[in-house]
Amino acid sequence: MRGYYRSEFSFSPIGGAHFGGAVRAIIIANVIVFLIQLVVGRGFDLLFGLVPALVIQKFMIWQLFTYMFLHGGFFHILLNMFLVWMFGRSIEASWGTAAFLKYYCITGLGAAVLTLIVMPGSTIPTIGASGAVYGLLVAFAMMYPNATIYVYFLIPVTARQLVIFFAIFEFFAGISGPSDGIARFAHLGGMLVGYLYLKFGDRLNIRWHHFTRHMQSFKLPKTKKQARRNHASSSDLTDQVNRILDKILIKGPDSLTSEEEEIMRKYSKRKH
Structure with a gap:
């Protein structure tokens, strides 16, 4: 699969994006765990894969995180890591390492939670980074x-079309039953949580950040002049970002001006 993107931010081949530290670390960690799986065998999958019945009845909550580093075979891990490499580099280059890792883990956890909700009594291990990978696809789109x-190097589709197709396909494949052994609802969970996080996460963070700043003003008093200056600066930035987020919700990210993009970049750096 080969792809390129064009947006108001840049025009560049995906292959030219920086191979960031988070993407590299994720790939290395998955390869190491896969090699351990080959040595240890099925017992490793039962202990660290996502087994809903064990999580709920035995409180093995670590499985909500560890399952995303296990894979069911060579081609399973090859495809997932290729997609992490292909889409993750552009996202990490835009967001930064910390924000990228946070999002990757949140979508992976979201995939696990939806799997628990849909199949709470299942004793079959769910393994693989696919939930987080589908979250990356949503972020990229x-x-x-x-x-x-270019799907299979031949079929050109837009990122939006590809994600919509996957969402519809995974939903109907999921409700038809787990006969193919693929965790369809884990894929959907990663997509859903990724979408909700990107759509509403910043707005929640802004409000929480605004609240904590007010609380800190009571705990750590400053000179009146400095407090007024800091509060005015923070309020101005918060108001600007809220207006930009409202614009994104109504008109989409492509509607942002270069000045608005710069404001969001400054806010992202300040937050992380």
Whole structure:
């Protein structure tokens, strides 16, 4: 699969994006765990894969996180890590390492939670990074909806079209039953949580950040002049970011001006 994207942010081949530290670390960690799986065998999958019945009845909550580093075979891990490499580099280059890792883990956990909700009594291990990978696909499509992606090197589709197709396909494949052995609802969970996080997460963070700043003003008093200056600066930035987020919700990310993009970049750096 080869792809490139075009947006108001940049125009660049996906292959030219920086191979960030988070993407590299995720791939290395998955390969190491896969090699351990080959040595230890099925017992490792039962202990660290996502087994809903064990999580609920035995409180093995670590499985909600560890399952995303296990894989069911060579081609399973090869495909997932290829997609992490392909889409993750552009996202990490745009967001930064900390924000990228946070999002990757949140979507992986979201995939696990939806699996627990849909199949709470299952004793079959769910393994693989696919939930988080589908979250990356959603992030890429929301950032660059008109990016052209060549499926199987031949079929050109936009990132938005690809994600919509996957969402519909995974939903109907999921409700038809688990006969193919693929955790469809884990994929959907990663997509859903990724979408909700990107759509509403910043707004919640802004409000929480605004609240904590007010609380800190009571705990750590400053000079009146400095407090007024800091509060005014923070309020101005918060108001600007809220207006930009409202614009994104109504018109989409492609509607942002270069000045608004710069404000969001400054806010992202300040937050992380």
